[in-house]
Each structure stands twice: as C-alpha cells, then as structure tokens.
Amino acid sequence: MSTNSNNSNTNTSSSPLSHQQAPKILLAKPSLVTAAKYNRGASDDTSASLRSRLPSVGYLNLLSDSWDFHTDRFLPFLTDNTDFTVIGVIGPTGVGKSTIMNEIYGFDASSPGMLPPFAIESLETKAMAKHCTVGIEPRITSERIILLDTQPVYSPSVLADMIRPDGSSTISVLGGESLPAELAHELMSIQLGVLLTSICHIVLVVSEGVHDNSMWRLMETVDLLKHSIPDPSSLSLSHPQSSNLGSDKDIKDKIQDVGEDYMAFPVFIHTKLHQEDIAPQYFMQVKKALNQYFSSTSFSKQKHQNGSKDNSVPSSVDGGSDPEPLKAYFIPSNINSDSTGTQYESYHSSLWKLRDKILSMSGPSFSRTVSERDWLKNSGKIWELVKNSSTVSDYCRTLQNSGLFRR
Numbered sequence: 001m002s003t004n005s006n007n008s009n010t011n012t013s014s015s016p017l018s019h020q021q022a023p024k025i026l027l028a029k030p031s032l033v034t035a036a037k038y039n040r041g042a043s044d045d046t047s048a049s050l051r052s053r054l055p056s057v058g059y060l061n062l063l064s065d066s067w068d069f070h071t072d073r074f075l076p077f078l079t080d081n082t083d084f085t086v087i088g089v090i091g092p093t094g095v096g097k098s099t100i101m102n103e104i105y106g107f108d109a110s111s112p113g114m115l116p117p118f119a120i121e122s123l124e125t126k127a128m129a130k131h132c133t134v135g136i137e138p139r140i141t142s143e144r145i146i147l148l149d150t151q152p153v154y155s156p157s158v159l160a161d162m163i164r165p166d167g168s169s170t171i172s173v174l175g176g177e178s179l180p181a182e183l184a185h186e187l188m189s190i191q192l193g194v195l196l197t198s199i200c201h202i203v204l205v206v207s208e209g210v211h212d213n214s215m216w217r218l219m220e221t222v223d224l225l226k227h228s229i230p231d232p233s234s235l236s237l238s239h240p241q242s243s244n245l246g247s248d249k250d251i252k253d254k255i256q257d258v259g260e261d262y263m264a265f266p267v268f269i270h271t272k273l274h275q276e277d278i279a280p281q282y283f284m285q286v287k288k289a290l291n292q293y294f295s296s297t298s299f300s301k302q303k304h305q306n307g308s309k310d311n312s313v314p315s316s317v318d319g320g321s322d323p324e325p326l327k328a329y330f331i332p333s334n335i336n337s338d339s340t341g342t343q344y345e346s347y348h349s350s351l352w353k354l355r356d357k358i359l360s361m362s363g364p365s366f367s368r369t370v371s372e373r374d375w376l377k378n379s380g381k382i383w384e385l386v387k388n389s390s391t392v393s394d395y396c397r398t399l400q401n402s403g404l405f406r407r
Helices: 043-055 095-107 125-128 158-160 179-199 216-224 248-254 280-293 348-358 372-387 390-402
Strands: 087-089 136-140 145-150 202-208 265-273 327-332
Touching: 087 095, 087 179, 095 145, 095 202, 095 348, 136 265, 145 179, 158 179, 179 202, 179 372, 179 390, 202 216, 216 265, 216 280, 216 390, 280 327, 327 348
Parallel strands: 087 145, 087 202, 202 265, 265 327
Antiparallel strands: 136 145
16 A cells, blocks of 8 residues: 555546536546645646546535445546555544545645535535535545545534434434434444444544544544454455345454454544644643543554654654554644744644645555455445444444433
8 A cells, every 4th residue: 555656547537527517526636746845736738638537427425415335436436556545534514624635635726727626614604504525525636545525423414414303314324223313413423433444544533622522532432333344355345246244243254364353544633723722742742642542442552554754743652662653633723824923833834744744654554455446346345334233233222222322
C-alpha cells in the first residue's frame, strides 16, 4: 500500500458533460501535488480538458439514504491496480470533515469554475439545518487514493429525515426490524464506524473543540463491537458461491487463516479551536489523555507502519515505540485566521500540515493483496456482515431494553 504518485492508472470514464452543464463531481486532480508544496492549481486548458472528461452523474454514493450499499456506480472508476490507499472520515455535522477531505485531495479552491470534490457546508445549508453528505460519498485521486466522506453522526438533520410521526425509523438498519428512530440513528453511527475501520487503511475521527469527547466514546464502542468483521482482502469474501455469508461464528471460522481482526488506523482531529487551546503544552495533555483513553483497545495495540517521523507530536507517551501511539492533530478556527495577535499556527497552515502527515502515513495493510475493484465488491459484502452482526444486534437490544440510547 502506498500513497506515492508513481501509479498512473487515472480515470478515463466516458459520458462527457455537455458544455452547458456544470461539473457535479471531481474525480481527478488537474495536476499532481507533492506533499511538501502547496502551490496548487492548474492552467485553464488543463481544467477545461478535465471538465470535458467528467461523467454525467450527480451521486456516486456507496451508502445511500436508504442505508443500502451500491457498487455499480463507483466501480467504473476503479481499476485492477493493487497499490492504493483508502482514507475515510467520521464525525458530527459542521466540524469540517469535507473540508479536510478536499484538502487531502489537493483541491485548489482558487481555480475558477472548479467545484470541490466534496460539497462543504454553505450558509444556506446552515440556515436550513441540513447536512451536505448522505451515506458515504467516494472520490479517487490520480494517485489512487480512495477518499470516503460520510454523513454526520449524531446529526439532528439525519434524525429528522428518518423519523416517522409515530417515532419509528423509516430506515431499516438492523435485519429489516423496525426500531425507534432515536435508537436506529445511534446504531447508524456505530455501523458507519465499524464499516470504516474494516475497509479503510486510515480513518480520520473529527471532533469540534477539545472538550467534546463523543467521538472518542463512539470509537471505543466501535472497537468493542467490531468482532468477526474481516478486511476486504479476506479469502472468505472472494468466493461468492453463496449470498449468505453465514453467522458470526461461521465467518470467524472462515477467516481464521487471515490472522487477527483487521482495524484501520485512527487519526483524531480536533477542529475550530481557539488559539489558547492549541498551545503546545495543552496539546501534549490531550495527546496523553487520548492514548490513555484507548490504552486497552485494539487501536493502541496495533502496529502502525509510518514511513516518516512525525515531529509535531511526541514519539510516544511512555517512552516506548511499539506499538505506535495514536495520532492527534489540532486545527484552529478559521474565523480568527487573520488575527494580529499571538498565533501558534494558522488555520491554512494547519490544514496543509495535516494533509502532509496523512499522506505520509502508510497505515496497516490488508491481510492479502487486493485490487481496487475487488476492494469495492468485498466492501459491499462487509457491509452486509456489519448490518447482520449478532454482536451489534445484541448491543442494540441492550440499549433498547435499558433506554440508554441518545434521545
């Protein structure tokens, strides 16, 4: 797995847009961007050539608003290349998930006529209390980095879209069973986290401020419930002789030869911080608290193969180097980015540095070599395992019986 730009398997999809229709998606960058430079952009000729190749589709969602997994729309953009990286993001509404993914993509907002690959929250969206992303929206860069932007977790707008007048959920999230909308809404966030940690190499966990630990609690729950869910290279998923993959026990028996349960490497990002919150000494305290919080989870026990030394954070909390400590990054608020007062780091500089760090990570590898196309097909099968997991189902029953789910 690598994030270098030596691979030239770029998208060559047909069905060009007409000259009158504005591009709705962006699947290939106008130019390659090196990790150490921030001179983004492209010539008008390059941009025009790119727009002429854009496919005439508005949505490529892997997960739709009905909570179903679709592979047919995105499959044409993938190849048999095996040297690719999958980066997902999860977090509540308005924390900057899509902005971070656009930055990792290398999108240049100053390029005229170019829409960002992932829609960002507008004033109209905020005024209407809506969310931009539905389910999972994928994009792929020319360096074969697959980016998965997700709908917000714990979002009132998501809940409003799925609740019936009687309080039940319009979306079946657990084996076709009808659930209270509030319970189904919380379960959706957990299922989304379990899926991302199963099919991604790196998962960005984004929170607003430093005092909201709801995403820490969510990822702790994901670690607790992610059992018997293989990675997309599992041999048990590569032989579609039956649409029924069996029970959790059957699946676990099938993937014993693969090794330990796969877990993507999480990167915790706290956004919209005040300048006093990003002081180095405060960052060190949060970094230490993060690693202590997840000390007994699978996240802290995995070995992260990072090819470059990260000088922005301590090499470890307790002096050890194996396993790699969890990564944390602070992004200050953009509102005060032009302030003349004391600044530890600007908003834009933090985003650039975050992009460099993410692209320099190699993360954990799947158990076996798998192509982009097989990754997508097997990810759909993994989603069925997540939705039918007896572990997640038992947890749901416990929440329902206790009434301790979010309301």
